Amino acid sequence: MTGPRYRFAPSPTGFFHVGGARTALYNWALAKQQGGTFVLRIEDTDEARNRPEWTEGIIDALAWLGIHRDDPTFEGPYFQSALADQHVAAAQRLYDRGSAYYCDLTPEQVQERAKAAGKPGYDGYSRDRGLGPGPGRVLRFRVPPGTTVVGDAVRGEVEFANDTLEDFVLLRGNGTPMFLLANVVDDIAMGITHVLRAEEHLPNTPKQQLLWRALGAEPPAWAHVPVLVNEQRKKLSKRRDKVALEQYRAEGYLAEAMVNYLMTLGWSPRGDREIVPWSQIEAEFDLADVNHSPAFFDLKKLAAFNGEYIRALPVDDFVAACQPYLHDDGVPWPPERYRPAVFAQMAPLVQTRVVTLAEVPAMVDFLFQADPVVDPAAWTKAMGVAGAPAVLAETARCYATLDPWSAEALKDALDRIGTAHGLKLGKAQAPIRVAVTGRTVGPPLFEALEVLGRDETLRRLTDAAGRGTPG
């Protein structure tokens, strides 16, 4: 096996974090670019948190991002739990060599000692007590004296004085392995050469590097990319922030837009463009160019990217992408009234007016509803204009015999009627729009009327005229 081996090692939590998505993408871009391998490993050490369907969710989310398991670059998924024996065996080896020792202090006792000593963390109490294994005893790593230098592809060399690294736990009191150990054993077993992850892992790195060496392996190349933060500049959290990739997907963010946006958080392509195809990102991405400070995950900018991507879609693709949103259970019209041809005609006009696909139904709902849902405020506003009721009535009469029934003719006719009442087209169209669509804003009116048809248009205009003016 030649070529670098990158890995993405999420723990299954029930949803896919956007920060994880970015990390996965970075790993993927590099693996592809360098003819290497992208290893997916599910870190299911903490059995209580693990559910099988969550793994499917991870694979699904990755596929949506363009990281497909059937791509030759992709390897896995592996499961950390499957290597549990190796974790314990490695711990045993460390113990046999004197690189680890058992300790019978409970977490409470450790805390008490720390408090008494005025220094936080474990104080190495059992280092030389020569304890053997036993129930409730944890196995701790014996951190050697000296300094550990972590070579990081984005930060350079980071030094840690070993005496600031406490003797961390390898095996819990019940004998199960901890993250730090399992993670390293797996990486060694899988021949990982490059560990690229979020910055929150940087403080773990000297410990893991020590473990690699203690286990007789040469540490990988490390890279720690800055975390994504919210408007408060805090790490994105599940509780306060919208972090589930699945949610963005459901709201109609395009995968390409999400991928492009995520890749440009902390990194930028050459030149003054940021909307660039994946092929270019894959070719140009370089860890040396990744920013060192946390990046704000800006919904507004994501939305802007998404709008760009939606508008760039060929109309047919746009129509296809809209389908799930037009046939959803929550659609605001009786499903049997939906007309694909009507939507297809309106599609190009809708395309420039939405930022996410989820906004599409609300743009065209009036075309498929039995009656428009009239917004009272909109009605009052449009009909309150002097001459509006008259324009509405006259337009209804005029449209009854209009020939041909085309957007152009509809517009010209209304323009004439409006002018007769001293109203410019912008004002004159308002009452018609509210009467037919229920709102003051929406896709271009005359095009909508054309596809709605004469009968339905007249029915709605007459209904509205009968409703009278706002009191």
Add this chain to the structure above:
RNA sequence: GCCCCCAUCGUCUAGCGGCCGAGGACACCACCCUUUCAAGGUGGCGGCACGGGUUCGAAUCCCGUUGGGGGUGCCA
């Protein structure tokens, strides 16, 4: 507290000692276009955290201050 990381417009960034009187994008504002709303076009607002060095020359290098962030579990 201790360890580590970081610091260019509100935000994402370009910049890697002279090309910077700091460029682009999002957001915001104005105007144009216009059947509403968008889209599009044009223009505008707005920044090198601060203080010391180094240098002929610093946004770029060094130190300090301040300010942010991450970590500090028998979580991952």
